[in-house]
Amino acid sequence: MRKIIFDTDPGIDDAYAIITAMKHPDIKVLGICTVAGNKGIEFTTTNAQKLIKLMNYDCQVYKGAKDSLLKVADDAGATHGIDGLGGVPLVYDKSSLSSISAVDYILNTVKENPNEIEIIAIGPVTNIALAIRKDKETMKKIKAIYTMGGGVYRGNITPVAEFNYWYDAQATKEMFELGVDVPIHMIGLDITHKSIVTNNDLEFMKMTGGELGQLLYDMILPYVEAYWKFSKYTGCVIHDLLCMIYAIDQTVCPKEAIYHSHLEVSTTGITIGQTVVDIVDSWKQPKNVYVPLKVDENKYKELFFKIVFGEEVAEMYRKYVLS
Amino acid sequence: MIILDVDPGIDDSLAIVLALKSKLDVIALTVSSGNIEVNQGSINAIKACEMAKKDIPVYKGATKPLFKEYVDSQDTHGSDGLSGMYYKVKKEAMDGAIDFILETIKANPYQVTIVAMGPLTNVALAIQKDLETMKQLKELVIMGGAAKIHGNCSPVAEYNFWVDPDAAKQVFEANLPNVTVAGLDVTYDIxxxxxxxxxxxxxxxxxxxxxxxxxxxxxxxxxxxxxxxxxIINDPLLVAYMIDRSVLEAFDCHIDVETSGICIGESVVAFDIPEAYLPLYPYNAKMCMKVDKTxxxxxxxxxxxxxxxxxxxxxxxxxxxx
Amino acid sequence: MRKIIIDTDPGTDDAIAIIAASKQNDFDILGITTVAGNKGIDITTSNALKLIQLCTLKCKVYQGAEKSLQDQSHLMGDGDDSHGSDGLGGIVKLDYNLKDLSDKHAVDFILETVKANPNEVELLVIGPVTNIALAIKKDFETMKKVKAIYSMGGGIHSGNMNPVCEFNYWFDGLSTKLMFDLGEFVDIHMVGLNVTKPSYFSANDFWFIRLEGGKLGRVIFDIQSAVMNTSGLKEEGIIGNIIHDLLTVMYMMDHSILKTIRTKVHVSTKEYIGQTIADISGNSLEKENAFVAIEVDIKKYKDSFIKLVFGEDVELLYQNHVKS
Structure with missing residues (x-):
C-alpha cells in the first residue's frame, strides 16, 4: 500500500483528486492537511471533512496554514462556488478534525514512516515550507512530492504564474529547495490545460456513474461555466486530478517528455510565483524537479473512470466516448 | 520612412542588407550597444550599407543600457560582432541618434516607422526626452521577447530585452500606437x-x-x-514583415517586462484580456505568434x-x- | 412566405424542430396538427400547445389521429421513457393555453387549408403519418394539391425499432404506404435514419447551447439532457442525442444540407412493418415517388441551426471553439 498525505485546499478539483485516491485499492490516505487557497482555511478544512464523510473513509483532517508566507490574496473567488465545492450539499462529522496541526502531523508521520510517505500537494504549499523550516532533516525522508502548480510556458492568475504557487511564492521556493533531496514532480499548467475534461466526458459520467457520478457532475458545474466564460473551453481543466492520476501512474505522461531539471521560483516583481524551469540545462544547476510536458489525455481520463467507477464504465468510456 | 535601429550583429547585418536592397524607404540607421558595443556596431552597420551599395546616414546612440550592467554577445557573434571579420569601412558614423530620431519624427509626423532590432535603449531614451513626439511615430516594430517559448539568455528571457530590461519596460509603458513585437516565438523557425x-x-x-x-x-x-x-537569423524577419505583412500574424496583447530577480528581462505577455482588466492592462502591442517561413x-x-x-x-x- | 403545416407528435426532437421552424423568417406556419406517436395524443397535443407559447406562434393546434391505421402501440414497452415522462424530457416546466387549441380535427384542417391554397401548402411531417393518410383517404384529389411533403422517417439500411424499421413509419406502416402512393403527384422528401443518425448533437454541442443560448438555450438543453441517457447512450451509443426532426426542418430551409436521390420508396406493411426499401443506386427503372436523403453535410447542418436560432455571433463562437 502506498502511504499518502494530502496537502490541499478543497476546492472542486481537489475533491476529484481526493476521491480518486480514496477509491484506489493500493493507496492508503493517511491524513488530509488543509491550507488556505481556493477558499479560506475554515472552508477548506470543512470541505476536507465533508469528503471524508462522503466517502466514509477512515482518516482525519489536520488544519494547516491560514495565511501564506507572502500574502497576496484572500482566495480564488467564485470559481469553485460559494462554499468551494460547487454548492453541493454535504455533511461532515466534527470528530474528523484532529487537534494536531498540519505541520506537526506531516513531520510526525514522516518520522514514523521514513522514506515511505508520499505527499500530494494540490494547494498552495505553505504547510510544506513551514514543515521544512521546522525540521528539514525529517522532510528529506519524504519518499516523493507530487505538486500541482506552476507552468513552464504559461500561467493562469498572471500570464506567467499559476494560482497555487503565486498564492505563496516564498513557500514554493522553499519547497523546491528540498527537491535536490526528495523527488518533486511538478504537474503544471502546460499539461493540465492539455487534458480538458469535456462536457461529453462529464455527461458520460453523469449517465454511468451512479450517485457519485451525479454528485461529481453537480459539483463541477460552476467550473464548466467559468471555463467557458474565461477560456472558451467546452469542458474544464481539473488540475489536481491530473496530479493525482500522474502520482498513481506516471505513464500518463510519456517518459521522454518528463524533464529532470533545475527550477527557480520568482518571488518578486511582476513575475512573482512564476516557475523558471531550465529545460535545456543551460544553467548547469542541481536538478530539483521532474516536469512532464506532455500528457496522454485519453489515458488520463480513462484511468480516472476506471479507478472511480470501475472497469466496466472505463470500457464504455473507451467504446462510446473515445472512439 | 523607415529608421532601422540596430546593434550589428550578424543577423542585424543581414537585416540591413535585406532592407536596403528592397523597395523600403530606409532613411537612416541608428545604432546602440547590444550584440556589440556601439562603435564597432556602427562600423558593422556602415559595412552592411556598403555591401548593399547604399549610402545612408548612420547615427550612434546609447553606449550602454539604462541601468543594468552591459553584457555584449561576442560569444554568439564573434569579437567584432561579425564572426571576427573586422571589416574596414569608408566612412564614419555620426553622433546623435536620439536627436535624429526625434527631429525626423517632428518633421514628418505619423510617417516614420522605427524597426528596432537591438536593445530598446535608443527608443527608450527618445521616449524619455520627448514622449509626445514619439507618439507621432507611424509604427514601432520590435524584435525581442518571448511569450510562450524558451528564452535564449535564461529560460524565460530573450537577449534584446534581457540586455536592457528597463528600456524595454519603458517602451511598453509609453503606450505608443502601433507597436508590433516579433520575438523568439516566431524567429526560432527561421x-x-x-x-x-x-x-x-x-x-x-x-x-x-x-x-x-x-x-x-x-x-x-x-x-x-x-x-x-x-x-537562427532573427532580425531579417522584421524587415521581411515590413516588405510583406503576411509573413507574420500578430495578436493584441499587453506586454510588461520584468526588471529584477530571477526572471529579469522576461516579456510578460497577456493575450485575450478580460474586459474588466483592460483599464489596468490595456493592449499596448501586438505580439507575433505565427510565421510563414517559406x-x-x-x-x-x-x-x-x-x-x-x-x-x-x-x-x-x-x-x-x- | 412559404405556407407550412407541421404534423407532429412532440416529442423532444419535434420540439427542437418546431423551435427552429418558428425562427425561420419566410415560414408562415399555418397550423400544428398533432398525432399519437412518441406519446399518446393528449400528451402530444398539450406539448404542441406548450410549444406554441414558447415560440409565440400565432397559429392554432389541431388535434388529429389518436390511433394509427396499423396499430402497433401495444408493442411499445410500458416503460418507454425515451422522451421523458411528459414527452419533453420531464425537466422543463412549460405553460400552455387551451385557447390555442382549435376544435377542428387535424385532417379537416389540412384538407381545408390545401383547398384554399392549392399547390402552395408544404407539410412538415415529423410524427407518424396517420393524419396524412386519413386526409388522403378522405379526399385524394385535394391532397394532390399539396406542394410538398417533408417527412422524417424510414431510412436506407437503418432502423431504430429493429435493424430495418424507424419508429414513425413502424408506428403506422399502412399510413406510410398511403403517403408514398401520393408521391407520384406530390414531391415527398424522405429524411431517414441513414442521415439523421450520423448528424447527432454531442453533449459538447448541447453545453454550448446552454452556455451561450440564453433562456431558450437552457430550455433546449433541459429538453435534451434527460434523453441523452435513454436514447443517446443506451440506444445509439453516443454521448449526445440525435434530433431527427430538426434535420428535416433544416433541410426544408436549405436543400444543400442533404443530398437526395429521386427514386421509388416501397413501404412494407407486413412482418417488418414500416420498413422502407429503395434503390439508391440511381439505376432504378421503377416509377419514382420520393426524394430520398442519402448524404448529410453535418457541419453545415449544425452551424446553420445555431445561426438560425441564436444568431451569427453565437455561430462564430460555435465554429471557433466547439469540437463536437
Missing part, C-alpha cells in the same frame, strides 16, 4: 541552414561571400551551444540576390532548402 549557406556561396560575388563569411561564427556557436545545424525565405533570397532567383527556386523545388 533557420539559415548549411544548405542555404552553401547555396549562397555558390552564387558567388562580393555580397554572397560577405553573407557566407559573417554567418560562420553564428553557425559554430549554434552547433556548440545547442546542437543546431545552421543559425514566404520569409522567398523574400530574403529573392531580394538580396535578385540575379539568382531562378537558382533559388530550383534549389527549393529540388528540396535542398526548405
Amino acid at each position: 533557420l539559415f541552414s548549411p544548405n542555404m549557406r552553401e547555396m549562397v556561396r555558390q552564387f558567388g560575388g562580393e555580397l554572397a561571400e560577405y553573407v557566407h563569411n559573417i554567418t560562420q561564427f553564428y553557425v559554430d556557436f549554434h552547433w556548440a551551444q545547442e546542437r543546431t545545424l545552421g543559425c 514566404k520569409f525565405f522567398d523574400i530574403f533570397f529573392e531580394t538580396i540576390f535578385p540575379e539568382h532567383i531562378e537558382d533559388y527556386r530550383l534549389m527549393k523545388k529540388r528540396g535542398y532548402i526548405l
Whole structure:
C-alpha cells in the first residue's frame, strides 16, 4: 500500500483528486492537511471533512496554514462556488478534525514512516515550507512530492504564474529547495490545460456513474461555466486530478517528455510565483524537479473512470466516448 | 520612412542588407550597444550599407543600457560582432541618434516607422526626452521577447530585452500606437541552414561571400551551444514583415517586462484580456505568434540576390532548402 | 412566405424542430396538427400547445389521429421513457393555453387549408403519418394539391425499432404506404435514419447551447439532457442525442444540407412493418415517388441551426471553439 498525505485546499478539483485516491485499492490516505487557497482555511478544512464523510473513509483532517508566507490574496473567488465545492450539499462529522496541526502531523508521520510517505500537494504549499523550516532533516525522508502548480510556458492568475504557487511564492521556493533531496514532480499548467475534461466526458459520467457520478457532475458545474466564460473551453481543466492520476501512474505522461531539471521560483516583481524551469540545462544547476510536458489525455481520463467507477464504465468510456 | 535601429550583429547585418536592397524607404540607421558595443556596431552597420551599395546616414546612440550592467554577445557573434571579420569601412558614423530620431519624427509626423532590432535603449531614451513626439511615430516594430517559448539568455528571457530590461519596460509603458513585437516565438523557425549557406556561396560575388563569411561564427556557436545545424537569423524577419505583412500574424496583447530577480528581462505577455482588466492592462502591442517561413525565405533570397532567383527556386523545388 | 403545416407528435426532437421552424423568417406556419406517436395524443397535443407559447406562434393546434391505421402501440414497452415522462424530457416546466387549441380535427384542417391554397401548402411531417393518410383517404384529389411533403422517417439500411424499421413509419406502416402512393403527384422528401443518425448533437454541442443560448438555450438543453441517457447512450451509443426532426426542418430551409436521390420508396406493411426499401443506386427503372436523403453535410447542418436560432455571433463562437 502506498502511504499518502494530502496537502490541499478543497476546492472542486481537489475533491476529484481526493476521491480518486480514496477509491484506489493500493493507496492508503493517511491524513488530509488543509491550507488556505481556493477558499479560506475554515472552508477548506470543512470541505476536507465533508469528503471524508462522503466517502466514509477512515482518516482525519489536520488544519494547516491560514495565511501564506507572502500574502497576496484572500482566495480564488467564485470559481469553485460559494462554499468551494460547487454548492453541493454535504455533511461532515466534527470528530474528523484532529487537534494536531498540519505541520506537526506531516513531520510526525514522516518520522514514523521514513522514506515511505508520499505527499500530494494540490494547494498552495505553505504547510510544506513551514514543515521544512521546522525540521528539514525529517522532510528529506519524504519518499516523493507530487505538486500541482506552476507552468513552464504559461500561467493562469498572471500570464506567467499559476494560482497555487503565486498564492505563496516564498513557500514554493522553499519547497523546491528540498527537491535536490526528495523527488518533486511538478504537474503544471502546460499539461493540465492539455487534458480538458469535456462536457461529453462529464455527461458520460453523469449517465454511468451512479450517485457519485451525479454528485461529481453537480459539483463541477460552476467550473464548466467559468471555463467557458474565461477560456472558451467546452469542458474544464481539473488540475489536481491530473496530479493525482500522474502520482498513481506516471505513464500518463510519456517518459521522454518528463524533464529532470533545475527550477527557480520568482518571488518578486511582476513575475512573482512564476516557475523558471531550465529545460535545456543551460544553467548547469542541481536538478530539483521532474516536469512532464506532455500528457496522454485519453489515458488520463480513462484511468480516472476506471479507478472511480470501475472497469466496466472505463470500457464504455473507451467504446462510446473515445472512439 | 523607415529608421532601422540596430546593434550589428550578424543577423542585424543581414537585416540591413535585406532592407536596403528592397523597395523600403530606409532613411537612416541608428545604432546602440547590444550584440556589440556601439562603435564597432556602427562600423558593422556602415559595412552592411556598403555591401548593399547604399549610402545612408548612420547615427550612434546609447553606449550602454539604462541601468543594468552591459553584457555584449561576442560569444554568439564573434569579437567584432561579425564572426571576427573586422571589416574596414569608408566612412564614419555620426553622433546623435536620439536627436535624429526625434527631429525626423517632428518633421514628418505619423510617417516614420522605427524597426528596432537591438536593445530598446535608443527608443527608450527618445521616449524619455520627448514622449509626445514619439507618439507621432507611424509604427514601432520590435524584435525581442518571448511569450510562450524558451528564452535564449535564461529560460524565460530573450537577449534584446534581457540586455536592457528597463528600456524595454519603458517602451511598453509609453503606450505608443502601433507597436508590433516579433520575438523568439516566431524567429526560432527561421533557420539559415548549411544548405542555404552553401547555396549562397555558390552564387558567388562580393555580397554572397560577405553573407557566407559573417554567418560562420553564428553557425559554430549554434552547433556548440545547442546542437543546431545552421543559425537562427532573427532580425531579417522584421524587415521581411515590413516588405510583406503576411509573413507574420500578430495578436493584441499587453506586454510588461520584468526588471529584477530571477526572471529579469522576461516579456510578460497577456493575450485575450478580460474586459474588466483592460483599464489596468490595456493592449499596448501586438505580439507575433505565427510565421510563414517559406514566404520569409522567398523574400530574403529573392531580394538580396535578385540575379539568382531562378537558382533559388530550383534549389527549393529540388528540396535542398526548405 | 412559404405556407407550412407541421404534423407532429412532440416529442423532444419535434420540439427542437418546431423551435427552429418558428425562427425561420419566410415560414408562415399555418397550423400544428398533432398525432399519437412518441406519446399518446393528449400528451402530444398539450406539448404542441406548450410549444406554441414558447415560440409565440400565432397559429392554432389541431388535434388529429389518436390511433394509427396499423396499430402497433401495444408493442411499445410500458416503460418507454425515451422522451421523458411528459414527452419533453420531464425537466422543463412549460405553460400552455387551451385557447390555442382549435376544435377542428387535424385532417379537416389540412384538407381545408390545401383547398384554399392549392399547390402552395408544404407539410412538415415529423410524427407518424396517420393524419396524412386519413386526409388522403378522405379526399385524394385535394391532397394532390399539396406542394410538398417533408417527412422524417424510414431510412436506407437503418432502423431504430429493429435493424430495418424507424419508429414513425413502424408506428403506422399502412399510413406510410398511403403517403408514398401520393408521391407520384406530390414531391415527398424522405429524411431517414441513414442521415439523421450520423448528424447527432454531442453533449459538447448541447453545453454550448446552454452556455451561450440564453433562456431558450437552457430550455433546449433541459429538453435534451434527460434523453441523452435513454436514447443517446443506451440506444445509439453516443454521448449526445440525435434530433431527427430538426434535420428535416433544416433541410426544408436549405436543400444543400442533404443530398437526395429521386427514386421509388416501397413501404412494407407486413412482418417488418414500416420498413422502407429503395434503390439508391440511381439505376432504378421503377416509377419514382420520393426524394430520398442519402448524404448529410453535418457541419453545415449544425452551424446553420445555431445561426438560425441564436444568431451569427453565437455561430462564430460555435465554429471557433466547439469540437463536437
